[in-house]
Amino acid sequence: MIQLTNPEKSQWAKLTKRPSLPSDDLQSKVGYILDNVKTRGDEALTEYAQLFDNVNLERLQVTSAEIQTAINSIDDDLKSAIQLAKQNIYSFHASQKEDAQIIETRPGVKCWRKSVAIEKVGIYIPGGTAPLFSTVLMLGIPAAIAGCREVVLCSPPNNEGNIHPAILYTANLVGIEKMYKVGGAQAIAAMSFGTETIPAVHKLFGPGNQYVTKAKEMALLHGLAIDMPAGPSEVLVIADSTSNPDYIAADLLSQAEHGTDSQVVLLSTDADITQRTLLALNSQLDTLPRKLIAEKALEHSYAITFEEMDCCIEFSNFYAPEHLIIASENAHQYIDRIINAGSVFLGNFSCESAGDYASGTNHTLPTSGFAKQYSGTSLDSFVKKITFQMISKSGLRRIGPAIEIMAEAEGLMAHKNAVSIRLKSQ
Amino acid sequence: MIQLTNPEKSQWAKLTKRPSLPSDDLQSKVGYILDNVKTRGDEALTEYAQLFDNVNLERLQVTSAEIQTAINSIDDDLKSAIQLAKQNIYSFHASQKEDAQIIETRPGVKCWRKSVAIEKVGIYIPGGTAPLFSTVLMLGIPAAIAGCREVVLCSPPNNEGNIHPAILYTANLVGIEKMYKVGGAQAIAAMSFGTETIPAVHKLFGPGNQYVTKAKEMALLHGLAIDMPAGPSEVLVIADSTSNPDYIAADLLSQAEHGTDSQVVLLSTDADITQRTLLALNSQLDTLPRKLIAEKALEHSYAITFEEMDCCIEFSNFYAPEHLIIASENAHQYIDRIINAGSVFLGNFSCESAGDYASGTNHTLPTSGFAKQYSGTSLDSFVKKITFQMISKSGLRRIGPAIEIMAEAEGLMAHKNAVSIRLKSQ
Numbered sequence: 030m031i032q033l034t035n036p037e038k039s040q041w042a043k044l045t046k047r048p049s050l051p052s053d054d055l056q057s058k059v060g061y062i063l064d065n066v067k068t069r070g071d072e073a074l075t076e077y078a079q080l081f082d083n084v085n086l087e088r089l090q091v092t093s094a095e096i097q098t099a100i101n102s103i104d105d106d107l108k109s110a111i112q113l114a115k116q117n118i119y120s121f122h123a124s125q126k127e128d129a130q131i132i133e134t135r136p137g138v139k140c141w142r143k144s145v146a147i148e149k150v151g152i153y154i155p156g157g158t159a160p161l162f163s164t165v166l167m168l169g170i171p172a173a174i175a176g177c178r179e180v181v182l183c184s185p186p187n188n189e190g191n192i193h194p195a196i197l198y199t200a201n202l203v204g205i206e207k208m209y210k211v212g213g214a215q216a217i218a219a220m221s222f223g224t225e226t227i228p229a230v231h232k233l234f235g236p237g238n239q240y241v242t243k244a245k246e247m248a249l250l251h252g253l254a255i256d257m258p259a260g261p262s263e264v265l266v267i268a269d270s271t272s273n274p275d276y277i278a279a280d281l282l283s284q285a286e287h288g289t290d291s292q293v294v295l296l297s298t299d300a301d302i303t304q305r306t307l308l309a310l311n312s313q314l315d316t317l318p319r320k321l322i323a324e325k326a327l328e329h330s331y332a333i334t335f336e337e338m339d340c341c342i343e344f345s346n347f348y349a350p351e352h353l354i355i356a357s358e359n360a361h362q363y364i365d366r367i368i369n370a371g372s373v374f375l376g377n378f379s380c381e382s383a384g385d386y387a388s389g390t391n392h393t394l395p396t397s398g399f400a401k402q403y404s405g406t407s408l409d410s411f412v413k414k415i416t417f418q419m420i421s422k423s424g425l426r427r428i429g430p431a432i433e434i435m436a437e438a439e440g441l442m443a444h445k446n447a448v449s450i451r452l453k454s455q
Numbered sequence: 456m457i458q459l460t461n462p463e464k465s466q467w468a469k470l471t472k473r474p475s476l477p478s479d480d481l482q483s484k485v486g487y488i489l490d491n492v493k494t495r496g497d498e499a500l501t502e503y504a505q506l507f508d509n510v511n512l513e514r515l516q517v518t519s520a521e522i523q524t525a526i527n528s529i530d531d532d533l534k535s536a537i538q539l540a541k542q543n544i545y546s547f548h549a550s551q552k553e554d555a556q557i558i559e560t561r562p563g564v565k566c567w568r569k570s571v572a573i574e575k576v577g578i579y580i581p582g583g584t585a586p587l588f589s590t591v592l593m594l595g596i597p598a599a600i601a602g603c604r605e606v607v608l609c610s611p612p613n614n615e616g617n618i619h620p621a622i623l624y625t626a627n628l629v630g631i632e633k634m635y636k637v638g639g640a641q642a643i644a645a646m647s648f649g650t651e652t653i654p655a656v657h658k659l660f661g662p663g664n665q666y667v668t669k670a671k672e673m674a675l676l677h678g679l680a681i682d683m684p685a686g687p688s689e690v691l692v693i694a695d696s697t698s699n700p701d702y703i704a705a706d707l708l709s710q711a712e713h714g715t716d717s718q719v720v721l722l723s724t725d726a727d728i729t730q731r732t733l734l735a736l737n738s739q740l741d742t743l744p745r746k747l748i749a750e751k752a753l754e755h756s757y758a759i760t761f762e763e764m765d766c767c768i769e770f771s772n773f774y775a776p777e778h779l780i781i782a783s784e785n786a787h788q789y790i791d792r793i794i795n796a797g798s799v800f801l802g803n804f805s806c807e808s809a810g811d812y813a814s815g816t817n818h819t820l821p822t823s824g825f826a827k828q829y830s831g832t833s834l835d836s837f838v839k840k841i842t843f844q845m846i847s848k849s850g851l852r853r854i855g856p857a858i859e860i861m862a863e864a865e866g867l868m869a870h871k872n873a874v875s876i877r878l879k880s881q
């Protein structure tokens with residue numbers, strides 16, 4: 030990790046720039062995949078499975094028998110752990126339900142909002158180095174609470190033609206019925222346009238590599254919605270003299286092991302804590318199976334010592350981290366000053382892993398500084414909030430004249446007339 | 456209007472396709488404007504004002520003196536009307552505030568969400584045929600309630616170098632301090648990248664022509680957020696034997712006068728009501744100043760008679776209209792069956808104009824079928840909902856073992872270790 034002390038504000042923009050991968054001709058490669066799947070449907074998906082997943086698939090959809098086999102293959106301990114996580118995630122997301130609250134802005138003018146599930150949603154779960162069944166919980170549970178009518182899951186098969194059993198077990202647990210063995214940009218294409226087997230959806234969710242990310246971005250232009258723009262995962266830890274260096278080191282590494290493009294940042298007002306954290310980091314690093322990945326991530330990560338907590342908070346808001354850990358016994362004091370962050374972990378025992386798996390909060394969060402504008406995934410992400418209004422004759426009499434004046438001032442006489450014709454006939 | 460009776464479902468996809476303008480080389484034209492403003496800032500904006508608005512601007516920012524002149528020039532009647540609308544819009548949007556609700560998913564595991572304003576937002580208000588000061592209310596009021604620190608407004612000047620006084624009056628009324636005389640794609644560019652005079656923002660709001668729309672779409676790729684994808688305005692009216700043909704005709708025309716690319720759709724279970732509505736439509740049309748625009752819009756609009764109300768509702772959900780008027784005395788019966796719509800107007804006295812101006816609901820709504828996935832603008836659009844968690848030692852003891860098991864099953868040992876190291880030291 031790079032070490033800095035009290036960097037000038039003029040340097041902050043450079044420091045908060047995230048590492049990025051070269052994108053080459055991503056656009057044209059992904060564009061070709063999208064077109065091919067749109068035109069040739071299942072046939073193209075089967076060819077891509079041969080090409081990218083090295084497997085001949087007889088059918089794309091996961092069968093009930095395969096789901097049952099997966100369920101049987103999962104240890105009871107893991108099942109219990111997933112169920113505990115499910116309960117907590119369910120409680121937190123169910124609390125986000127919003128009852129229609131009727132506001133009578135004037136007597137006879139009733140307005141309200143009603144949350145209605147997005148009918149069809151698609152969930153992409155990557156294969157690759159980690160079978161992210163936890164993401165199935167994070168997306169499948171709010172989709173179920175919202176009441177989405179059709180939830181489609183795509184995940185790449187291994188070279189034996191199977192999706193990881195923990196993904197199938199978890200998907201089944203949260204009530205997802207349609208699971209397909211399709212990975213990469215071609216999965217995004219299938220859920221965007223629909224194929225003979227895979228239904229088209231209205232909104233796409235889930236993480237993925239740069240091909241998946243680009244495909245989701247391009248799906249936007251085809252009328253789909255997506256959860257949020259994606260980028261490499263990141264954590265920013267704010268430490269002071271009450272922090273525990275061993276804990277911080279473990280938190281930094283838990284982020285660094287995600288990918289070589291992950292970034293971890295330590296801000297501290299205590300130079301001694303910083304040094305002890307970096308020592309702990311090096312010693313913990315040696316024990317990790319994903320050491321090489323974490324080491325790469327640490328190369329473009331940094332530790333900054335600031336004189337004041339104010340500077341740490343200000344820098345953090347400027348960085349807008351996906352995950353923010355305030356590893357201080359006084360963390361609660363800073364809550365009202367956090368402006369930009371995806372999810373915030375307060376105190377020495379709120380480790381990021383807790384939010385990643387089981388505390389109840391969602392782990393699909395805005396990265397790359399998008400926490401300035403975007404919220405993490407929540408129940409909101411799976412509903413539309415439709416406004417309703419019911420205006421009585423007398424209600425229209427109260428607000429009608431104002432509408433007539435405003436419409437006329439905007440030069441929209443038919444807008445005015447829609448009121449006038451009703452007021453006249455009363 | 457085209458008339459149809461009981462069209463087959465196989466025709467629905469074609470019927471619900473929206474009229475679209477040819478986009479030519481929009482992408483490259485707008486791309487050039489974005490680059491030019493990014494590189495040359497205010498100088499480029501001043502040149503574009505000469506080129507597109509036919510005016511030499513000495514300064515881009517609206518002065519306090521200009522605002523005062525605008526305030527003085529507005530009739531008291533219009534001021535009162537705008538103030539009434541402001542109060543209603545304020546009441547409705549203030550009711551959307553969400554207090555942090557702390558959920559203890561397990562004893563010692565506290566999770567909550569907190570709404571935090573997006574710091575910097577940009578509002579674009581078109582000039583052109585109608586001075587949309589009502590849109591200033593719809594965007595400025597929730598921005599103020601949210602507590603956005605910097606609200607920037609851009610609107611094109613006329614050829615005397617002034618923004619329409621009703622826009623300035625309204626912007627001042629809702630507390631917007633930074634107003635700039637910049638229109639079109641160049642305004643979107645200025646708010647995206649910032650110039651010497653105009654601050655860069657995090658999220659862009661507001662309607663516009665196809666250049667503005669394309670510029671907003673391209674701003675997404677530069678890390679901005681936008682309110683929603685845009686398209687021509689539209690209304691779908693569902694009528695039955697309890698509807699008033701004169702009112703419906705007025706509502707259809709109030710939408711048709713927006714633009715030649717607007718679309719209006721009438722669904723009815725009563726052929727007589729349909730015929731009487733079309734007659735009323737023709738007679739009301741003759742009196743409209745914007746008759747030519749409305750006539751063009753009606754050319755690609757249609758009236759469908761269905762046998763059953765069920766079909767009307769199903770077709771409406773398939774169409775996903777921006778505005779849905781259920782012009783029936785029994786409108787409330789259908790509320791729970793509305794799945795896709797931006798804003799719904801119930802009964803014979805809830806005209807769309809009411810929601811456009813003064814009832815309290817927002818008029819910035821998803822068009823072109825995007826009501827399947829997107830909500831209209833609301834207080835939510837101006838905040839991020841940041842999740843927080845505070846886990847105690849004993850709380851971590853309760854959920855820690857599940858996290859360890861799940862992290863290990865995902866192959867993420869550093870994630871596991873962040874918990875283990877804390878549990879061990881207790």
